[in-house]
Amino acid sequence: MILETALLAVKPGEAPAFERAMAEAQPLIAATPGFLGLELRPCFTAPDRYLLLVRWERLEDHTEGFRGSDRYARWKALLHHFYDPLPVVEHYGEPVVSTPAPSV
Known part of the structure; x- marks a missing residue:
């Protein structure tokens, strides 16, 4: 599995429109063979910044x-x-070091 990352700096004040556009764009990437999932995470400490994480079977599926x-x-x-x-x-x-969450 390949993890694609991108730190997205969205223009100030554009976050709501960006989130709507990403929701509209998501099916475009999801239709690609080898696509395994996508997460868009907002930053708590920097407004208008997001972390995009996309999982692929192979690098070539993305590139x-x-x-x-x-x-x-x-x-x-x-x-x-x-x-x-x-x-x-x-x-x-793939991770070279990984620590699972403790069992509850």
């Missing part, structure tokens, strides 16, 4: 499958105008 699709152009049109600056997207592998 070639989604980004090479017609759906990606629509994704960009819906979302990229909200960012300042454009985010850095990174891809991570």
Whole structure:
């Protein structure tokens, strides 16, 4: 499994519109073969900042499958105008250290 991460800096005051646009854009990425899930998390300490986490079966499912699709152009049109600056997207592998939550 590949974990795609992006720290999204949304233009001030645009957070509600951005969240609506992300909800509209989500089916575009979800339709990609190899897509395993998406989370968008708001930052508690920095308003208008979000962490995007996307899980993929393989790196190429994102870099070639989604980004090479017609759906990606629509994704960009819906979302990229909200960012300042454009985010850095990174891809991570399986954990090398992991600690499960204690059992209750």
